Amino acid sequence: MDVLFGAFAGLGAGAVFAILGVGLVVAYRGSGVINFAHGAVAAYTAFTWDELRNTTHGAYVKDDGGSIFLPWFDPIPEWGFLKALHINNLPVEIYIMNDPPVWLAALLSLAMAAFIGFLMHIMVFRPLRNAPLLAKVIGSVGVMLYLQSVANLNFGGANRADNGFWEFTSTNEPIRNFLGMDRNLAGSTLYLAVAALIIGTATWALYRFTRFGLATRAADENEKGATLLGYSPQLLAGLNWVISSVLAGAIGILFIHRAGPPTFILFVVPALAAALVGSLTSIMGALAGGFGIGMIASMGVNATSYDWWPEWLPSDGVRTFAPVLVMILVLYFRGDRLPIRGTVGVGRQPRAPFAKHPLVGLGIGIGIVVLMSNIFTANWESTLTTTLLSIMFMLSLTVLVGFLGQISLVQWSLAGFACWTLIRLSADGTKIRAMDFLAIDGPGWPDPLAALAAIIAAVILGVLISIPALRIRGVQLAVVTLAAVVAIEDLLLRNEPLMGAGAATTNPTPDPNWFGVEVGALDEKTFRTDYWKYTIFALIFVAIGGLIVANLRRGILGRRFLAIRSNERAAAAAGVDVARTKMIGFGVSSLLAGMAGILVAYKVPVITSEYFNPFVGLGFLAFVYLGGITTVWGAIFGGLLAAGGIISEFGSLHFEGITQAYINAVGAIGLVINAIVTNGEGVALMLTNRSKEMTGVMRGTSSSPNEVSGSIDANTQEVS
Amino acid sequence: MSVLLETKDLTVTFGGLNANNHVDLKVDSGSFVGLIGPNGAGKTTFIDAITGFVPTSAGSATFGGQDLSELKPHQRAQLGLVRTFQSLELFEDLSVRDNLLVAAYPTRWYTLLQDIFYVKQKKNDVEEKVDWALEVAGIAHQADILPTDLPHGQRKLVGVARALAAQPNLVLLDEPAAGLDTAESNSLGTHLRDLLKHDITVFLIDHDMGLVLSVCDYIYVMDFGKIIAEGTPSEIRTNPEVISAYLGEEAGEIQARSAEELRDMTIEGNE
Numbered sequence: 002m003d004v005l006f007g008a009f010a011g012l013g014a015g016a017v018f019a020i021l022g023v024g025l026v027v028a029y030r031g032s033g034v035i036n037f038a039h040g041a042v043a044a045y046t047a048f049t050w051d052e053l054r055n056t057t058h059g060a061y062v063k064d065d066g067g068s069i070f071l072p073w074f075d076p077i078p079e080w081g082f083l084k085a086l087h088i089n090n091l092p093v094e095i096y097i098m099n100d101p102p103v104w105l106a107a108l109l110s111l112a113m114a115a116f117i118g119f120l121m122h123i124m125v126f127r128p129l130r131n132a133p134l135l136a137k138v139i140g141s142v143g144v145m146l147y148l149q150s151v152a153n154l155n156f157g158g159a160n161r162a163d164n165g166f167w168e169f170t171s172t173n174e175p176i177r178n179f180l181g182m183d184r185n186l187a188g189s190t191l192y193l194a195v196a197a198l199i200i201g202t203a204t205w206a207l208y209r210f211t212r213f214g215l216a217t218r219a220a221d222e223n224e225k226g227a228t229l230l231g232y233s234p235q236l237l238a239g240l241n242w243v244i245s246s247v248l249a250g251a252i253g254i255l256f257i258h259r260a261g262p263p264t265f266i267l268f269v270v271p272a273l274a275a276a277l278v279g280s281l282t283s284i285m286g287a288l289a290g291g292f293g294i295g296m297i298a299s300m301g302v303n304a305t306s307y308d309w310w311p312e313w314l315p316s317d318g319v320r321t322f323a324p325v326l327v328m329i330l331v332l333y334f335r336g337d338r339l340p341i342r343g344t345v346g347v348g349r350q351p352r353a354p355f356a357k358h359p360l361v362g363l364g365i366g367i368g369i370v371v372l373m374s375n376i377f378t379a380n381w382e383s384t385l386t387t388t389l390l391s392i393m394f395m396l397s398l399t400v401l402v403g404f405l406g407q408i409s410l411v412q413w414s415l416a417g418f419a420c421w422t423l424i425r426l427s428a429d430g431t432k433i434r435a436m437d438f439l440a441i442d443g444p445g446w447p448d449p450l451a452a453l454a455a456i457i458a459a460v461i462l463g464v465l466i467s468i469p470a471l472r473i474r475g476v477q478l479a480v481v482t483l484a485a486v487v488a489i490e491d492l493l494l495r496n497e498p499l500m501g502a503g504a505a506t507t508n509p510t511p512d513p514n515w516f517g518v519e520v521g522a523l524d525e526k527t528f529r530t531d532y533w534k535y536t537i538f539a540l541i542f543v544a545i546g547g548l549i550v551a552n553l554r555r556g557i558l559g560r561r562f563l564a565i566r567s568n569e570r571a572a573a574a575a576g577v578d579v580a581r582t583k584m585i586g587f588g589v590s591s592l593l594a595g596m597a598g599i600l601v602a603y604k605v606p607v608i609t610s611e612y613f614n615p616f617v618g619l620g621f622l623a624f625v626y627l628g629g630i631t632t633v634w635g636a637i638f639g640g641l642l643a644a645g646g647i648i649s650e651f652g653s654l655h656f657e658g659i660t661q662a663y664i665n666a667v668g669a670i671g672l673v674i675n676a677i678v679t680n681g682e683g684v685a686l687m688l689t690n691r692s693k694e695m696t697g698v699m700r701g702t703s704s705s706p707n708e709v710s711g712s713i714d715a716n717t718q719e720v721s
Numbered sequence: 722m723s724v725l726l727e728t729k730d731l732t733v734t735f736g737g738l739n740a741n742n743h744v745d746l747k748v749d750s751g752s753f754v755g756l757i758g759p760n761g762a763g764k765t766t767f768i769d770a771i772t773g774f775v776p777t778s779a780g781s782a783t784f785g786g787q788d789l790s791e792l793k794p795h796q797r798a799q800l801g802l803v804r805t806f807q808s809l810e811l812f813e814d815l816s817v818r819d820n821l822l823v824a825a826y827p828t829r830w831y832t833l834l835q836d837i838f839y840v841k842q843k844k845n846d847v848e849e850k851v852d853w854a855l856e857v858a859g860i861a862h863q864a865d866i867l868p869t870d871l872p873h874g875q876r877k878l879v880g881v882a883r884a885l886a887a888q889p890n891l892v893l894l895d896e897p898a899a900g901l902d903t904a905e906s907n908s909l910g911t912h913l914r915d916l917l918k919h920d921i922t923v924f925l926i927d928h929d930m931g932l933v934l935s936v937c938d939y940i941y942v943m944d945f946g947k948i949i950a951e952g953t954p955s956e957i958r959t960n961p962e963v964i965s966a967y968l969g970e971e972a973g974e975i976q977a978r979s980a981e982e983l984r985d986m987t988i989e990g991n992e
Contacts, residue, residue, distance in 0.1 A: 552838070558836045
């Protein structure tokens with residue numbers, strides 16, 4: 002009975018997964034895009050509703066509020082001369098009325114969802130419709146990061162008060178002794194389930210029985226055919242984006258009383274699992290899948306309360322692992338090892354030019370870092386080391402995403418795993434610093450040995466994760482690895498029975514001593530003034546990482562990576578062991594991510610698992626894509642641009658009021674533009690192309706594109 | 722001559738349809754064997770089956786005496802059984818030379834370390850293989866260009882060169898002349914005959930009857946997944962079943978005559 006009740010209790014969450022899954026299917030059938038921003042759309046709509054009904058700027062004020070916030074922020078600083086020029090601020094907040102009625106609030110919020118869906122179509126996914134897969138994934142990740150930052154700016158990040166659409170909660174209006182099971186079920190759970198069933202069935206009927214649904218299905222099967230019959234695929238795609246967003250918004254409003262923005266945005270993970278159950282095309286399949294995942298997860302969580310349940314498998318981990326498991330099962334049994342004949346290619350990939358003079362770049366880099374380190378100036382130390390740390394991590398993405406073409410979002414979690422392992426191997430059960438909250442038990446290994454072991458641990462975990470990735474490719478890999486990020490956070494990083502005390506809360510980091518040199522960036526204990534030693538330490542790590550990546554590109558494996566990225570079938574026919582080579586790629590990438598994890602541990606005095614949450618990792622992916630995903634220089638530019646990096650810090654110093662929240666939003670916009678304009682070759686290659694063109698013009702030798710093949714790329718001569 | 726590739730009763734089934742139906746076929750080492758047949762006869766499926774890209778439902782294939790059934794595509798390639806693709810399938814982000822290098826480098830367990838520490842390799846036999854393959858395909862002057870910047874015919878040649886760079890024992894060419902003009906096709910034929918001198922056995926699929934009849938020593942004809950005839954070019958040319966199934970009577974004779982002329986030219990060219 003208890004087990005059965007667990008299943009019923011999961012109906013509420015299941016309803017949300019189901020309707021979000023249906024929305025994902027609708028968008029996918031309309032445009033062929035898997036929308037990672039789907040949960041963020043639900044969140045933005047839900048908070049618009051809440052802002053109208055209940056709160057003002059996130060603070061709960063009953064019978065107050067009444068403004069809507071447009072989905073952007075005001076980028077124009079408050080400078081006098083702009084006012085003098087009559088350059089006004091971009092309007093963000095629009096006041097509607099005090100305490101609007103439910104119907105008006107719902108209508109306005111759903112209109113907001115429709116507006117966001119329309120904007121996504123016009124500004125992101127329509128321009129990307131012929132772009133390669135990676136650009137589409139990055140585009141939707143960009144939208145997700147953008148909406149997250151803007152929601153944070155406009156609504157604040159806090160969870161909402163216990164007062165949602167249903168005007169009651171589990172505590173004040175439960176259904177007592179539910180179905181004679183002697184347990185109380187929250188009333189909203191049942192209402193949500195019924196609402197989701199109605200919405201889902203109505204959506205199914207819309208696509209099954211109307212002319213619009215028929216046209217969408219036709220365009221989904223054969224876009225050219227539908228065009229010949231007089232339907233505009235782009236108009237259909239736009240309508241489907243609007244419908245998809247409104248569905249997300251509707252379930253968001255119904256569920257707002259349970260979740261804050263980050264949780265809401267990550268609901269996209271179980272929703273993606275639900276959509277995969279429906280093979281991304283079946284609305285009823287997604288509906289059933291969503292309810293199924295909600296109920297399975299809830300049953301699992303219910304089971305953790307039994308005595309026999311192993312302590313190292315916490316209920317949060319069970320909840321987040323359920324969708325991962327469903328995804329892997331679905332994809333593993335439906336995926337083929339090699340794409341079969343006639344499969345549409347992945348599209349034009351960003352170019353990965355030969356790494357020509359890595360040592361020259363290294364020399365310049367060392368010079369700049371030493372000048373900026375606190376040997377000479379104290380103020381930039383922290384920014385400089387954050388930049389180095391970002392570059393270190395981004396190099397792991399250069400290998401995995403740039404060279405090998407595997408869109409894995411899980412690498413930042415591996416950095417976290419290395420960081421956690423290092424902390425526990427080098428701890429010896431005593432407090433490291435007087436300010437430390439708790440002492441961590443551990444064998445007290447010497448620091449270099451602990452670091453080496455931690456990196457190896459990250460490599461092992463990374464290679465293990467790559468095993469399912471051998472059969473899962475493209476956007477589906479991105480989906481599964483996003484789910485894995487959430488699961489690793491709960492199953493490993495926050496799992497105190499497994500990782501030891503402090504894992505979920507505060508992890509005091511070691512005070513590292515490498516061969517007699519204090520290389521940590523901390524000064525609490527000794528009030529050292531020589532933390533340039535950490536800067537140099539980080540620089541050595543980055544230099545090693547950069548050389549590894551550059552040498553890979555110049556060597557045999559780099560060519561094999563690019564061959565696999567370009568065409569797995571042909572690579573196998575050329576004698577390349579695709580599975581083995583992919584595993585090596587995941588291994589090298591995890592090694593670099595592990596090294597970044599070590600740098601994190603040595604930089605800050607105390608660290609929480611928040612530091613390794615999915616958004617931070619996605620932010621890194623966003624910025625390395627912006628810098629250029631296929632080159633070492635791209636990772637360097639990415640590190641300079643990323644949150645806390647030199648360029649963004651410089652920006653926040655000189656543009657009044659631009660905080661890191663803005664930096665993320667601006668970065669997300671840059672990301673989307675980069676996906677559309679440069680196909681991910683990024684700032685690094687844009688600069689080199691520009692300089693090549695200039696010198697070409699001066700010498701009067703600008704190369705002309707080959708007319709026979711109709712290529713648009715005039716600079717390919719330089720590639721090798 | 723020893724048998725290099727042999728299939729017995731090889732059958733490939735796609736949902737009830739026998740794309741290859743009990744195919745018995747033999748390729749002697751050092752020979753130049755052709756496979757012709759109308760569109761949809763199952764020729765490409767046959768290459769897919771012996772290179773491991775589609776599963777076989779019955780029958781066996783051996784290569785140099787070794788059973789292929791348990792081997793993955795890359796393992797078959799490493800044995801020296803290398804193919805080209807009808808639909809090009811080049812590595813479009815790599816230069817022509819890099820395309821060949823991917824196929825030419827043998828896999829070693831220390832490749833990763835070698836790469837990471839950037840151990841410079843001498844101008845070794847791998848580079849020589851690549852240069853030779855570029856030379857044979859006649860694209861040596863375009864080695865540093867991206868394949869996407871080449872006209873279609875030359876991209877075909879890159880595909881052939883990539884297969885040759887692996888120094889195969891047997892190269893399976895899937896319609897290398899499709900999309901080439903007559904002159905290109907003729908010169909390709911001449912180059913391909915040259916391969917025999919380098920201990921490479923050639924198995925050629927093509928629509929261009931002139932090419933197949935002029936360069937092959939032995940020809941199999943496939944229709945509806947079955948081998949309907951086999952023999953030397955002169956036998957195939959006069960085989961009534963082949964003529965009705967594939968050539969059409971009158972057209973067949975014209976084609977055959979022009980092929981004879983071509984063959985004389987090619988052989989002269991070789992000498």
